[in-house]
Amino acid sequence: MPESTTAARPSAWEWARASVLSANIVWTTLCLGGFLPGTRVAMIIMTAVLLALQLCDPEEGTRVHPAGLLFIPFLFYGLWNLEAVSQVRWIGWMDLMGWTQAIAVFWVVLNGIRSRECRRMVCMVIVAVAVASAGMAVYQHFMSPKWLMLGRKQPAQYEGRSTGSFGIPNSLGVFMALLIPPVSFTVFSRTSPVLRRLAASLALLALLCGFVLAVSRGAWLALAAALALRSLFMPGRSPRLRLLGAAAAVAASAATVVVLYFTFPIMRERVHEFVTDVGERTRPIIWRGAWGIFREHPAFGGGAGCFDVLFEAFRPIGFHDEPVYAHCDYLNTLCDYGVVGFVLLFGASAVVAWKSRGARGISGAVLTGLLAFSLHLLVDFHMKIPALAIVFSSLSAFVTADTWIPEAAESPSPRLYGRGYVMRFALLLVVLACIWAAPRYRAESIRWAARERIDTMASAGKDVSHERDALSEIRRGFERARALDPLNAQAWSDKAYAETLWGLVEPAQSHELGMQADKDASAAIALSPIVAEFWVRKGSGLDLEGEWFDGGKCFAQALQLAPSRADIWYYQAYHYSLHPVEGGPALEAVNLSLRLDPGFLLAQSLRQRLAP
Numbered sequence: 001m002p003e004s005t006t007a008a009r010p011s012a013w014e015w016a017r018a019s020v021l022s023a024n025i026v027w028t029t030l031c032l033g034g035f036l037p038g039t040r041v042a043m044i045i046m047t048a049v050l051l052a053l054q055l056c057d058p059e060e061g062t063r064v065h066p067a068g069l070l071f072i073p074f075l076f077y078g079l080w081n082l083e084a085v086s087q088v089r090w091i092g093w094m095d096l097m098g099w100t101q102a103i104a105v106f107w108v109v110l111n112g113i114r115s116r117e118c119r120r121m122v123c124m125v126i127v128a129v130a131v132a133s134a135g136m137a138v139y140q141h142f143m144s145p146k147w148l149m150l151g152r153k154q155p156a157q158y159e160g161r162s163t164g165s166f167g168i169p170n171s172l173g174v175f176m177a178l179l180i181p182p183v184s185f186t187v188f189s190r191t192s193p194v195l196r197r198l199a200a201s202l203a204l205l206a207l208l209c210g211f212v213l214a215v216s217r218g219a220w221l222a223l224a225a226a227l228a229l230r231s232l233f234m235p236g237r238s239p240r241l242r243l244l245g246a247a248a249a250v251a252a253s254a255a256t257v258v259v260l261y262f263t264f265p266i267m268r269e270r271v272h273e274f275v276t277d278v279g280e281r282t283r284p285i286i287w288r289g290a291w292g293i294f295r296e297h298p299a300f301g302g303g304a305g306c307f308d309v310l311f312e313a314f315r316p317i318g319f320h321d322e323p324v325y326a327h328c329d330y331l332n333t334l335c336d337y338g339v340v341g342f343v344l345l346f347g348a349s350a351v352v353a354w355k356s357r358g359a360r361g362i363s364g365a366v367l368t369g370l371l372a373f374s375l376h377l378l379v380d381f382h383m384k385i386p387a388l389a390i391v392f393s394s395l396s397a398f399v400t401a402d403t404w405i406p407e408a409a410e411s412p413s414p415r416l417y418g419r420g421y422v423m424r425f426a427l428l429l430v431v432l433a434c435i436w437a438a439p440r441y442r443a444e445s446i447r448w449a450a451r452e453r454i455d456t457m458a459s460a461g462k463d464v465s466h467e468r469d470a471l472s473e474i475r476r477g478f479e480r481a482r483a484l485d486p487l488n489a490q491a492w493s494d495k496a497y498a499e500t501l502w503g504l505v506e507p508a509q510s511h512e513l514g515m516q517a518d519k520d521a522s523a524a525i526a527l528s529p530i531v532a533e534f535w536v537r538k539g540s541g542l543d544l545e546g547e548w549f550d551g552g553k554c555f556a557q558a559l560q561l562a563p564s565r566a567d568i569w570y571y572q573a574y575h576y577s578l579h580p581v582e583g584g585p586a587l588e589a590v591n592l593s594l595r596l597d598p599g600f601l602l603a604q605s606l607r608q609r610l611a612p
Contacts, residue, residue, distance in 0.1 A: 010115035013057040017108060018118035020050045022125040025390055029129040032149050033166040034386030037094075038445030039150075041438045043386055047101050048433035052426035054112045067355070067400050068107040070348035075100060077344055078304060081337055086303030087530050090488040094444070095305040095336065095384075097437065099345070102389040109397035119398060126391055129165070130179050131203050134210030137162035137172060141213050160266040162213035171385050173216025174376045176207045177223040178369040178391065183207060185365035215266050218379045219372075224253035226372035235358050282319075283327050283379060289314035290326035293335040301338035309531055310335075312562035319564070320597055325381035332381060352396065355404040363402045366395050443484035447491045450477035454497065461601035465504040474498050482520075489527035489534065496520035496537040503544050514544025532562035536571045543578055551575060566597035573606055586610055 010018075024046040028034030034043050078096045086092040113119060140147055140162045146154045148167050164172040186192050186200040211219065231245030292314040293302050302310045308324050326332035334342045353374075359367040373382065373392055382388045453474055457464055464471060478495040485491060499517040503510045518541035524534040539554030555572045562568050570593040576586035587610045593603040 010118045011057070011059060013053060013059070014113060014115060014118050017050060017053045017057075017112050018121050020046055020053065021105070021109065021113070021390075021394065022122055024050070025122075025125055025387065025394075026129055028387035028390060029133065030149065030165050032152070033168070033171055033388060034390075035167065035384075036150070036445065037441045037448055040386065040441040041445070044097070044101070044437045044441060045430070045433050047104060048430045048437075050108050051104055052430050054108045055422050055426040055429075057112065064107065065110045065401065065404070066406055067352050067404055068110055070351055071103045071106070071345070074341065074344035074348065075103060077341055078337065081300060081341060082304045085297075085300050086306060087528050088303065088305050088309050088489070089527070090440075090444075090485070090490060091308070092304030092306070092336075093440070098384060098386065098389060101386065102383065102393045105390050106393040106397045106400075109394045110401055113397075114401060122394060123398075126394070127179060127183060127203050130175055130210070131206040133164035133166070133172060133175065134206040134213075137164040137210040137213045140164070160269070161215045162210070164210055164214070166385065166387075168385075169214040170216045170218060170376075170380050171382060171388060172210055173214035173219030174222070174373055174380070174382055175388060175391070176211035176214065177219045177226075177372045177376065178388075178395070180204065180207050180211065180223065181227070181368040181372070182362060182365040185362055189362070212260065218376050220253070220257070222376035223372045224249065225375055226368050227253070230364070230368045230371060233357070234364075235360065282321055285316060285319055286311070286321075286323045286327050287331060289323075290328070290331045290335045294331075294338070297335070297338060299338045300340055301334065301336045304336055307332055307335055309528075312532060312565065315562070315564040317564050317596060320566070325384055327380055329377040329381055329383045332384075352400055352404070356399050357403075359399050359403045363399050366399050370396055370399065440485045440488070443481045443488055443491060446477050446484070447481035447488065447494055450474045450481070450498075451494050454494075454501070458602060461605060464501050468505050471498065471502055471505060475502060487527065489524040489531070492520050492524035492527070493531070493534045493537050496524065496541055500537070500540040500544060510544045511546065514541045514546070517541030518545060530561060532558040532565065532568055535561070536568060539575060540571070543575060548575075548579055564596065566593045566600050566603065569593035569596060570600060570603045570606065573603070573610075577606065577610060583610060 024043060027046070028039065028043050031039035034040060078099060082089060082092045082096055109122075113122060136149070140154070145159065148154050148163065149165055152167065154163065154167075158169055161169040162172065163169045164175075166172050166175070183200050183204045187197055187204055189197070192200070211223075227249035228246045231249050232242050234242055234245060237245070289311045290307060293307065293310045296302070307326050308322075311323060326335060330342070330346065333345060337345070356363075356367060370392065373388075376382065383392070450473075453470060457467060457470070475495070475498045478491060478498050481488065481491040482495055496517040496519075499513045499520065503513045503517075506513070518538055521534055521538035521541055524531070525538060528534065535554045535558040539551040539558065542548070542551035542554060552575060555568075555575050558568050559572060569589050573586045573589035573593060576582040576589055587607075590603050590607045590610060593600060594607060597603070
């Protein structure tokens with residue numbers, strides 16, 4: 001891993017920073033990559049403490065490497081975009097917090113973890129959790145294919161592929177691809193001690209196992225391309241040697257694929273899918289939607305966190321996936337933040353990459369892994385996975401510190417304010433993380449868990465009128481989430497959803513429950529009028545109140561926002577079915593719902609009830 005640019009002994013402050021960063025990496029990586037909102041509570045507090053330790057250090061404080069200043073304009077722009085452009089702020093703030101955390105880690109590591117000992121500790125922790133994740137991948141493949149961390153189960157769509165500690169095979173694949181080059185360099189480095197090379201050899205074997213078992217075509221291609229590109233542009237080599245190196249990288253990658261193709265059945269399936277689909281089948285659909293959003297909002301984007309909501313207007317008929325992200329971090333950023341945000345973020349990244357292009361030795365090997373990671377961002381959303389973002393930012397900072405040595409004119413600046421002011425600001429960061437950010441993550445975690453239970457019942461086609469105890473607990477969960485974060489529009493909407501379902505348990509309370517659902521859904525719409533589901537919840541509440549005609553206007557608005565969603569057409573059909581003379585339109589709507597999604601159990605049940 002990268003060696004330090006300074007031989008100074010680390011201070012207690014630096015050891016503390018390295019320890020907190022290491023703890024954050026372990027926590028997020030082993031908790032499904034930090035993807036679940038509940039695991040982000042501890043994560044955001046540790047990040048705030050990391051920043052505070054840097055600011056309070058009397059030897060470092062506010063002194064910054066010039067690379068750390070490049071991303072500040074994006075953070076200010078992102079905050080403005082969240083407040084002035086985004087109509088899904090409860091999603092947008094989490095997206096912006098993700099970018100803020102990645103930039104904060106980059107800044108702290110770049111300026112505050114510079115000694116050889118602390119760097120080595122952080123790098124050893126990164127490799128150790130990667131080895132642990134690879135071990136989980138082996139366990140999943142050979143022992144328990146459905147097993148996942150935190151008591152969850154592997155989705156059926158990933159059958160035959162390992163996900164390690166992430167729950168997503170592509171995340172495991174790119175994590176391995178990021179670390180394979182530097183660990184390989186250590187294995188074959190003649191200057192490394194024998195014991196270190198032996199330990200690196202064992203780690204490399206584990207990483208390669210995880211890399212293969214993830215069966216991630218994108219990660220394989222990204223690593224092969226990164227090796228070829230680094231060989232082609234390797235500094236200090238003749239053009240002939242560069243071409244030979246690139247050709248050797250391509251040949252070695254091709255030979256590995258051939259061997260795996262004939263020895264690993266799932267590999268054959270993935271290759272056949274790749275050939276049959278001419279590369280990809282679902283991602284181009286998602287990319288076209290993201291590009292459509294960008295074309296409608298080119299300058300400032302649709303708003304922070306907007307992609308998943310605005311995609312509904314571009315959803316083609318028959319496409320059932322819930323993409324959440326654009327499966328391309330570059331395109332996702334473009335449609336969320338527009339050209340302005342894209343240039344501010346990736347322009348700064350390009351400057352750092354250009355300054356680091358001459359990295360050699362172990363830093364050059366790390367740069368190869370970073371390049372593979374960056375290439376794979378073309379087809380996935382790894383910067384939305386906190387663990388991957390933290391590791392990527394940390395390694396990027398190490399390489400930047402080794403290759404971008406500030407000149408005298410741009411050397412780190414002295415403190416601008418007294419230490420007392422800085423320490424107060426550092427304390428404020430930790431307090432805000434504890435009393436503002438953490439409760440919002442906690443609220444989303446509670447809401448997520450309650451909504452999962454409702455969705456499970458709906459997908460199984462259960463009669464919720466017999467689920468009194470479960471629905472009672474779910475209602476309490478939504479109420480608690482709403483109380484913790486009143487700005488979470490989805491929590492308001494889900495609470496309205498639970499109220500309408502409770503009307504099936506207590507029909508005598510239908511009118512009162514309908515009024516409450518109408519009120520809660522109206523609060524959600526006031527926060528975000530562009531979400532089709534919120535209008536469905538309001539319409540359902542009005543139906544319970546007996547306001548059938550007003551409810552119809554809400555369902556019409558929902559269909560205008562999401563015309564190709566099978567569930568929206570189902571709710572429209574259910575609404576029609578409540579009126580005795582609207583049986584024909586109800587049957588037409590439910591038939592359309594089933595054409596969009598033939599496996600929709602609730603629509604099938606309604607169709608049987610409406611059939612003449």
